[in-house]
Amino acid sequence: MIKGIIPFILSIFWLWQSGSVGATNLSIQNKTGQSFSSLNRYVYLIKLDDKIINPITYEYVHKAIQQAEKEQAQCLVIELDTPGGLLNSTRSIVKDIMNAQVPVVVYISPQGARAGSAGVFITLASHIAAMAPSTNIGAAHPVNIGGEEDKGSWKEFFRELSRYRQKEREGKEEEKEAKKGEGEGKKEEKSEKVKEPKKQPKEETEEEAPQKSTSPMQDKIINDTVAWVRALAAARGRNQDWAEAAVIKSVSVPEKEALEKNVIDLIASDISELLEKIDGRTVAIMDRTFILKTKDVEIRHIPMSARQRILDAIINPNIAYILMILGFYGLLFEITHPGAGFPGIAGAICIILAFYAFQSLPVNYAGLALIGLSLALFVAEVKVQSFGLLALGGIISMLLGSLMLIDSPLAFMRVSLGVIIPIVLSTATIIIFLISAVLRVHMRKSVTGQEGLLGEIGVAETDIMPEGKVFVHGEIWNAITNKGVDVIGKGERVKVIAVEGLKVIIEKLK
Structure with missing residues (x-):
């Protein structure tokens, strides 16, 4: 019996070890680029349709990424159409995308949509960036909005950017003129050499001109934003020079030019074409790589909650x-x-x-x-x-x-x-x-109190010679004739011409 039990135990141990090895092999395959067989056959879709990027937008994106990670979806698609928004909220969204454990696809859609300002950073941070026809991306001004320093200096800020662009253009024109004069006489060459040391500092670095602005805070915003956008573009292998130009020069490009300049990865007319085109693409996340299987997958929409819709509208x-x-x-x-x-x-x-x-x-x-x-x-x-x-x-x-x-x-x-x-x-x-x-x-004439009696018509309740009683305004009043000379008989109509204390002064109605 013991001889039969020992082989049985050994076989169980062997199967357990085989399972462990298999699991280890699967883990290694996942890290070396194999498709994740455990991923579900659906993608999540959220829409930022003409939304201003704000704290509620960030909460919406944050929870969507968490849900996509928890459900092990093939990817999360963010359908984006935004004019821009708040810098802090944009940074939070970008941070979530950069650290997401699921591929994040930003799709600028539908036709006529744009990814302006904050939308540029969100698009550059995505694992896959796509645009629909007749859309555009760019104009990523580092605008200081809401709850930050140096409020109210927008005009001066953009004035400094204009000065910077003007200096840059002047520098390029001077370079062209210098090249044209290279073939002329030695005197001209000497004069050019004399001019160069004075003009060269203007062209030494792109960051030097903004540093001459009147506000140090403006310099910090520009320099920090330029460094940030270049880092995002570098992390995703996208055009760093264009990203910087979108911040400094506020350039904006349509979808075809964006594809040519390596700002985005592809153009798709609708969500179905997008999923078909990204099928089989390899996406690197941390130390792992995903091979997307998005062809004919189920699309699951994640709408904003009622609370999020209300708060988003209020902002x-x-x-x-x-x-x-x-x-x-x-x-x-x-x-x-x-x-x-x-x-x-x-x-x-x-x-x-x-x-x-x-x-x-x-x-x-x-x-x-x-x-x-x-x-x-x-x-x-x-x-x-x-x-x-x-x-x-x-x-x-x-x-x-x-x-x-x-x-x-x-x-x-x-x-x-x-x-x-x-x-x-x-x-x-x-x-x-x-x-x-x-x-x-x-x-309006008063209808209550003593003032309300003036001009009222009443009837003498007694003979008034010159004093008596009258019925006026529903009440019986002590009355005295005007100047105390008139004699008014009982039942005659009278008119109140004044009030003195608890007496009314009357006259016979003619």
């Missing part, structure tokens, strides 16, 4: 501005109608949501203060009779504050005039209506 400058104005309306109504409750609560919620968005946007606090001043002026107009002067000041203050509220050179980061003008006009209409209503109330 839009136009939505944030509208929320702030609605909040001010609610507070204005609560102040002028104490105890209403709901308008004040709703207004406070709207203002809190607006300030949540403002923490990620380049808010000009002078503009915010002007809008706050307009609210104070509107409240004062209701409380004090200025005949519209305070309201006019409030409307002007709101208009100026709205125009100044978001301080950015980028159109997509500013509040649209198409939003500002209707809101200011509607506010002016509401305030004018309220003022006219208040004026009508003030001009």
Whole structure:
């Protein structure tokens, strides 16, 4: 029996060892470029459709990468269409892509889409970069947006970039002129040698011109961004010079030129063609290589959650501005109608949501203060009779504050005039209506108290010689005739001409 058990145990041990060796062999194959047989036959797809890159966008991409890694998908495809966005959020997305354990494919799509500013960095960081026809990529200005230093210096920043480009062009023209004069006399050669030491420093390095700008922070932004974008391009084997030009010169190219310049890897008309073209491509991730098997795979969409959609919408400058104005309306109504409750609560919620968005946007606090001043002026107009002067000041203050509220050179980061003008006009209409209503109330004859008795018609309850009683305004009053000379009989109609304490002065109605 023992003789039978020993071979059985040895056979189990041999099978276990064989399995271990097989597993080791599979691991080695994975590291040497074999296709991952354990990867599932589907890809994940997320869409950044005309999205401003912001903290919510980063959260969306971050969770999508985590899900693709957990499910061992063939790859994650990011369908990108963005004008740009916040630098911190862009850096976070790029960091996630660079450290992802699953291939990340950035596809600039659909036709007419673009990868501007932040989109350039995200595309360069991807393992595979693709573009649809009639799309473009570029213009990666290192714009300082939201919560960073040196706010409000956009014009000066771009002015310095323009100066740098101008100096670069002048340097190239001088080089051409120098080459043309090489075949001329020795005097000209000497004069050129004299000029060269003065002009050469301008052309020594591309970073030297930006360092002469008035703001050290601008230099830091430019130099840091250039180094970053070159590092991304180098890591993915893409055109480093073009990447730098996209930052310094704000160049932008269509899909065909991007492919020629080695900015992207391929052009695909739709997602199906993209997956067909990347099938069989080898992607290096850390110390491993993936051979993608994306032909005829299942595409699984990862939509934004309801929470992400709401917060992403709030961060839009136009939505944030509208929320702030609605909040001010609610507070204005609560102040002028104490105890209403709901308008004040709703207004406070709207203002809190607006300030949540403002923490990620380049808010000009002078503009915010002007809008706050307009609210104070509107409240004062209701409380004090200025005949519209305070309201006019409030409307002007709101208009100026709205125009100044978001301080950015980028159109997509500013509040649209198409939003500002209707809101200011509607506010002016509401305030004018309220003022006219208040004026009508003030001009209306009083119908209560002693003032309400003036001019009222009544009937003598007794003979009035010169004192007696009259029935006026539903009440019986002590009365005295005007100057105490008239005699009014009981039942005659009288008119109140004055009120003195608890007596009315009357005269006979003629």
